[in-house]
Amino acid sequence: MFKSLSPAQLDPILSLSIAYREDPRENKMDLGIGVYRNSQGETPIMQAIYQAEQRLLQTQTTKSYVGLAGSEVFNQSMMDLLLSGSSAHARSAVVQTPGASGALRMLADLIHIAQPDTTVWLTNPSYVNHKPVMEASGLKVKFYPYFDPDTKQVNSQAMLAELAKAGPKDVVLLHGCCHNPTGADISFEDWQAITALANKNGFMPFVDIAYLGFGDGLEQDGAGLKFMADNVEEMVVATSCSKNFGLYRERTGAAIIISDSQQEAQKAKGRILTLARSSYTMPPDHGAALVAEILNDQQLTQTWKDELDQMHGRILRLRKGLTQAIRQRGSDQFDFIEQHKGMFSVTGLTPKQILALREQYGIYAVGDGRINIAGLQEQHIDHLAGALISVTR
Ligand code: PLP
Numbered sequence: 366m367f368k369s370l371s372p373a374q375l376d377p378i379l380s381l382s383i384a385y386r387e388d389p390r391e392n393k394m395d396l397g398i399g400v401y402r403n404s405q406g407e408t409p410i411m412q413a414i415y416q417a418e419q420r421l422l423q424t425q426t427t428k429s430y431v432g433l434a435g436s437e438v439f440n441q442s443m444m445d446l447l448l449s450g451s452s453a454h455a456r457s458a459v460v461q462t463p464g465a466s467g468a469l470r471m472l473a474d475l476i477h478i479a480q481p482d483t484t485v486w487l488t489n490p491s492y493v494n495h496k497p498v499m500e501a502s503g504l505k506v507k508f509y510p511y512f513d514p515d516t517k518q519v520n521s522q523a524m525l526a527e528l529a530k531a532g533p534k535d536v537v538l539l540h541g542c543c544h545n546p547t548g549a550d551i552s553f554e555d556w557q558a559i560t561a562l563a564n565k566n567g568f569m570p571f572v573d574i575a576y577l578g579f580g581d582g583l584e585q586d587g588a589g590l591k592f593m594a595d596n597v598e599e600m601v602v603a604t605s606c607s608k609n610f611g612l613y614r615e616r617t618g619a620a621i622i623i624s625d626s627q628q629e630a631q632k633a634k635g636r637i638l639t640l641a642r643s644s645y646t647m648p649p650d651h652g653a654a655l656v657a658e659i660l661n662d663q664q665l666t667q668t669w670k671d672e673l674d675q676m677h678g679r680i681l682r683l684r685k686g687l688t689q690a691i692r693q694r695g696s697d698q699f700d701f702i703e704q705h706k707g708m709f710s711v712t713g714l715t716p717k718q719i720l721a722l723r724e725q726y727g728i729y730a731v732g733d734g735r736i737n738i739a740g741l742q743e744q745h746i747d748h749l750a751g752a753l754i755s756v757t758r
């Protein structure tokens with residue numbers, strides 16, 4: 366049966382992690398996969414998660430099934446986290462999913478069922494898995510102008526000019542904050558302009574928000590999404606607890622459907638549950654149970670917010686430190702790193718230069734020029750600054 370299969374194409378980011386692990390050099394540096402690391406280079410379990418786990422151990426009495434939508438306490442908490450104070454709250458429904466990845470796929474499947482000839486518009490470039498997931502659901506994919514390789518910021522004008530051509534058969538995917546891979550985010554004015562275009566021309570926004578709290582903090586990172594949710598009739602959101610709760614392997618996320626009424630949102634939720642039943646049936650519980658515990662306890666919520674703030678603060682210091690170290694070497698060509706948001710920056714390095722970083726310096730970065738700032742250790746800043754200048758000279 367399987368002999369006719371051709372070998373699978375490996376995910377470029379996951380393959381990079383494997384290559385890094387196999388590299389025997391002691392001073393190697395992993396700036397590839399999007400995982401937050403502390404000053405010691407570790408990805409520790411967050412304090413709030415640790416405390417919630419202790420509580421769960423004491424209070425959980427069964428591992429029996431939860432239900433197709435996962436934990437409704439978690440679902441409600443995610444909605445509150447993203448949409449508190451928003452008028453969209455009352456016309457939204459949430460399904461717990463295995464990570465944002467699960468949410469992306471369920472929502473893409475839902476769109477395909479509702480309107481099979483939909484085209485999903487992605488930022489150019491976008492998260493490596495966006496295109497494969499959308500295409501696996503049977504949707505067409507096209508890219509809209511986003512990152513300007515010269516300024517290393519969003520080319521807002523080109524983006525809005527292209528999005529003005531999207532219509533009722535289109536879905537426009539936006540990164541809620543901390544754009545992956547570039548680190549270049551749209552402004553609040555862009556959110557307003559895209560909202561106006563959606564209302565005028567009838568496309569549906571699809572927001573993927575996987576890094577809430579890593580850019581400018583919890584409130585500000587969700588501001589664009591909340592404005593849009595308040596002002597459009599229909600949109601969907603995929604969200605993740607992988608990064609901001611450090612729950613990567615626990616596969617914790619949610620799909621949110623915002624519609625013109627609670628009834629319509631619930632109908633869409635029902636269809637997602639049918640889709641889940643025909644694939645994984647139910648999401649894993651553990652991560653969602655922890656998040657629900659944290660977000661429904663004032664003290665745990667505060668512990669979580671404080672730690673997230675520290676992580677966010679550390680990323681800002683790393684961005685500043687790296688830019689300064691490069692400047693001290695007489696170059697301002699990487700100043701944009703300080704302006705970028707979240708874990709990643711696309712540096713503009715060519716695949717050849719990225720290879721040189723890896724071969725000559727043991728620095729692992731993604732082939733498209735992306736570096737994970739949150740993977741950097743303070744004592745390696747100088748080494749990285751020198752290497753970046755050397756390979757681009
Ligand atoms: N969306 C974006 C933009 C991401 O960067 C990631 C990264 O992991 C995901 C979705 C998937 O997240 P999860 O681990 O929750 O599936």
Ligand code: TYF
Nearest residue numbers: 376378379397398399494545
């Ligand atoms: O972009 C990243 O590095 C993260 C992690 O197939 C990731 O989003 C990378 C590749 C992948 C799944 C997750």
